[in-house]
Amino acid sequence: MVLADLFQVSGFNFHIAHINYHLRNEDSNLDQKLVSGFCERHQIPLYLYEVSKVDKKPENSIQNWARELRYQFFREIQQKENLDFLVTAHHLNDQLETFIINLSKASGIRGLSGIPQNENGIIRPLLDFSKDEIYDFAKKNQIEFREDRSNQKTDYLRNKIRHNIVPELEKLNSDFLNNFSKSIHYINQAKDFINESVTEKIEALKINSNKNQIIIDKQTFSEESELIRYEILKRFGFNDENEMQKVLTAQTGSSFFNPGFQLIINRNELIFIKKLEVENEKLELSISLKIVENEIIIPEYIKNEIKTFGNCFWKFDKQKVQLPLKLRKKQEGDVFFPIGMIGKKKISKFFKDEKLSILAKQKIWLLSDADERILGVLPFRQDGRFSSESSNSLEVKI
Numbered sequence: 001m002v003l004a005d006l007f008q009v010s011g012f013n014f015h016i017a018h019i020n021y022h023l024r025n026e027d028s029n030l031d032q033k034l035v036s037g038f039c040e041r042h043q044i045p046l047y048l049y050e051v052s053k054v055d056k057k058p059e060n061s062i063q064n065w066a067r068e069l070r071y072q073f074f075r076e077i078q079q080k081e082n083l084d085f086l087v088t089a090h091h092l093n094d095q096l097e098t099f100i101i102n103l104s105k106a107s108g109i110r111g112l113s114g115i116p117q118n119e120n121g122i123i124r125p126l127l128d129f130s131k132d133e134i135y136d137f138a139k140k141n142q143i144e145f146r147e148d149r150s151n152q153k154t155d156y157l158r159n160k161i162r163h164n165i166v167p168e169l170e171k172l173n174s175d176f177l178n179n180f181s182k183s184i185h186y187i188n189q190a191k192d193f194i195n196e197s198v199t200e201k202i203e204a205l206k207i208n209s210n211k212n213q214i215i216i217d218k219q220t221f222s223e224e225s226e227l228i229r230y231e232i233l234k235r236f237g238f239n240d241e242n243e244m245q246k247v248l249t250a251q252t253g254s255s256f257f258n259p260g261f262q263l264i265i266n267r268n269e270l271i272f273i274k275k276l277e278v279e280n281e282k283l284e285l286s287i288s289l290k291i292v293e294n295e296i297i298i299p300e301y302i303k304n305e306i307k308t309f310g311n312c313f314w315k316f317d318k319q320k321v322q323l324p325l326k327l328r329k330k331q332e333g334d335v336f337f338p339i340g341m342i343g344k345k346k347i348s349k350f351f352k353d354e355k356l357s358i359l360a361k362q363k364i365w366l367l368s369d370a371d372e373r374i375l376g377v378l379p380f381r382q383d384g385r386f387s388s389e390s391s392n393s394l395e396v397k398i
Helices: 003-011 026-042 062-080 092-104 108-111 132-142 157-171 176-205 218-222 226-235 241-249 275-283 300-309 348-351 357-363
Strands: 018-020 045-049 204-212 213-217 253-255 260-267 269-274 287-288 290-292 295-297 312-318 324-329 365-368 374-378 394-397
Touching: 003 026, 003 132, 018 026, 045 226, 092 108, 092 132, 092 157, 092 176, 092 218, 108 176, 157 176, 176 213, 176 226, 204 269, 213 218, 218 226, 218 269, 218 348, 218 374, 226 241, 241 357, 290 357, 312 374, 348 374
Parallel strands: 018 045, 295 394
Antiparallel strands: 204 213, 213 269, 253 260, 260 269, 287 324, 290 295, 312 394, 324 365, 365 374
16 A cells, blocks of 8 residues: 555556455455555556456465466556556565575575566565565555455465564564665676676577577587576576586487477587477478479478578479378388489488488478378488479479
């Protein structure tokens, strides 16, 4: 309510959102009544959400469930009403509790830097003020507020820290909270410095990159300090400390995944590929092809991609292939009969003989007919069984 009052007296244009979880019986309804009354008096738009059975409250992890529900509701309002920022009333005591929780998890400098004051469109203007300072401000300015009585319980980790650990720390030093605030600012400065250094280090290690992928030198990466290696991997969403050792010892061809990236180990390269590109490749495993005046029409975007491997001009005997033709990705056990060679060869062995990188293999398309027989590996080698020298053949040009 202090935050709402500060916004009101400052003349800001703002809206208020409130969730009634109905977890504390009449107390929850009184909280809602207080917020509604404030908004009515000051003609502030109010968005209210009342939790029901539809929201499927879990038996455990109530706090995580409530947080996810809360921020989902806030973001929906923000998007619908085209609001610039989401503002919360987190304070310095919240910051200290979060620091101790993260310290117990070995969460690194990002975790120890605490709750950010401004990140992803969320602003927390009261983070530098203690709970006691906010209480005093509310009393002096006659701002009505309600205390959540569940905060007095010690059922949750945060509450245990609040009531059992923080008071003991404050006994050690009467100015403990203010000193902690200064320390958090120093840690955040160190975090910013490390972030800048990691960005520079990635640029130095980078072998190649485009909008969808970054390739860095694995050997040079392995020679960096443990901190830098950890921060680089974390930049791409690989947060588990154990993953770092796995990456350093993984064999060529190994892959690691997270919601945002795929990491491929390729000889002396670490290839980070945005997940969107990987998903698109999985979705587009087969493409039907048109034939116009005996020319097999290869989509232009695929032509442009495989031109980097070379060109080809192939002719196929119409009587030997079964229409329709298509492009598809390699499948387990695929074989073909490379023109100019004796006998058949596995596609996987052909790739190996051509010394194709893992990234290159992902970009290769196979030309096949309706019977799944491979007519060629574009643009490397045609299958000799279907070749023709006739002027009335099916042709493919890259």
